[in-house]
Amino acid sequence: MSDVETLPQATPARPTLPPPMGLLAELTHRCSLRCPYCSNPIELDRRSQELSTAEWKRLIDEAAALGVLHIYFSGGEPMLRRDIAELVAHARHAGLYTNMITSGVGFQPAVLDAVAEAGLDHIQLSVQAIDAKTCDRVAGYEGAAERKHAVAAAIARLGLRLTVNAVIHRENVHEIPAFVELAEAWGAARIEIAHVQYYGWGLVNRARLMPTRRQVETAMLQVEEARNRTAGRLVIDSVLPDYYARYPKACMGGWGARLMNVTPSGRALPCHAAETIAGLAFDNVRDASLSEIWYRGAAFNAFRGTDWMKEPCRSCARKEQDFGGCRCQAMALAGDPAATDPACSLSPLHDKLVALAEAEAASERSDFIYRGYQGV
C-alpha cells in the first residue's frame, strides 16, 4: 500500500478527525500593556473590526456543538470588551469550561466581579516580573505591578481558580523561585512558567529577550525543585525555550489537531502565529461555520498528519510525537513552513540557530520594541 500513502489526498476532509478540544477566543487586540513578546500579530486588529456580541455568541454555540470543551477568552485584554461577562455566561450555559487570560490592567474592578458572577471557571493572570520596576518596564506601563497585586487580591476574595502566567526571558529568568512563591502567596492552584516563544513581537525582540544556555539550565533545575517543594499544592506547568533543545516542541499538539484560534476580526487560525506563514488562506467565521473551517478549511488541512513532511521529518521515528516542531518557526527561520523546525537538532539549520541564540543572549541589548498599533 506504500504507493497509496504517497499519493496526495483526493479531498482534504477527514471524516474521522476528532473535534477540537479548545477554542482560543481573542476578543480584542486592545490592551493597556505593550509587552515586547506579545503573541498578537505585528498587524493588530482595530476595535472597529471586532466581532459583535451576537457574532461571538453564535460562535460559542457552534464551538459547543462541534465538541469544544475549553474556551479561552483572551486578547489583548478581554475585560476591555463591555460584553465579557455576557459572553462568559453564554459559554457556561453552552456547557463550555470557561478560562480567561488577563493582564489585570485597564478595566474597572466591577468587571471582574461580573465575570465571576457569570460563572467563570478559571482565570489566568500574567505577571511580567517580580521586581516591580522590571514588571512595569517589560509591560511598558507604569503601575502595572501594583495593579496586578490588587487584582490578585480581588481574585482571591471572589474565590476564583487562579493560574499565574509568567513569561520568562533574560530579564526575569533569575526570578523563577520568586514567581513560584508569589503564586503560593496569591493562593494560585497553578503557575505557568513559559519561556518566550519567538514569533511576531518576540522574534522582533529576540536579541533583547534570549537567555543564555546556562540561565535556561538553571531555570529548568529551579522548576524541578519548586515542583518537589510544592507537590500537591501547586501545579507547575512549564514551556521550555526550544532554541537550546534537542528536539522541537509538539507545537499545538499537532497542526489542526486540538485547538482553534479566532482573532478579534474573525479569522480562524490553527495557531495564533499561523498568519506569518505566507501562502495560507484563512477562513473568516463571518463567512463559514466553525465546523466547516475545522474539517474542510484549507489552512487547517495544510499541515495535518504527516503527508506534508520532508526529510529528515518524513523518516523520523519521532514524527508522530513532535510533528516536526512548529510550522511558524520553520517559516520564520528556514523560510519554508514544511521544513523541519530548526529548533530540532536534526535540522541542518540547528547549529546556526544555537550560535545565533548564544550571540544574542550575550548582546545585553535592552531597547525593547514595544507592541503597539504602529507596528515595527
Add this chain to the structure above:
Amino acid sequence: MNADATQIDSAAIVPALPRGVRLRFDESRQQWFLLGPERVFEPDEIALEILKRVDGARSVEAIAQELATAFEADRDEIAGDIMAFLRGLADQRMVDL
C-alpha cells in the same frame, strides 16, 4: 496499608470537586470528561463511578461501600483503590481531599 488504617482514613476523608473543576458529559463524543485548568481527564468506567459520587458530602468509606455493593467487591480493597485514584487527582488539584 492495613485494612484498619484504610477504614479510619476513608471514613474521615470527604472528597470534593473544587471550584474550577467540572465533571460533564460531552454529547459530540458520547464521553464523560473531568475538566480543570489546562486539564482534560477522560475517566474510565470505574473512575467515572467514583467521580459521580465525589460531592463534598460522601466520605471515601461511603463511596467504597456503595461501589462494593454495586460491583460485589471487597469494600476495604476498593477504599484503597479509591484513595490512590483520588490522591493522583489531588496532586493535580483536580480533587480536594
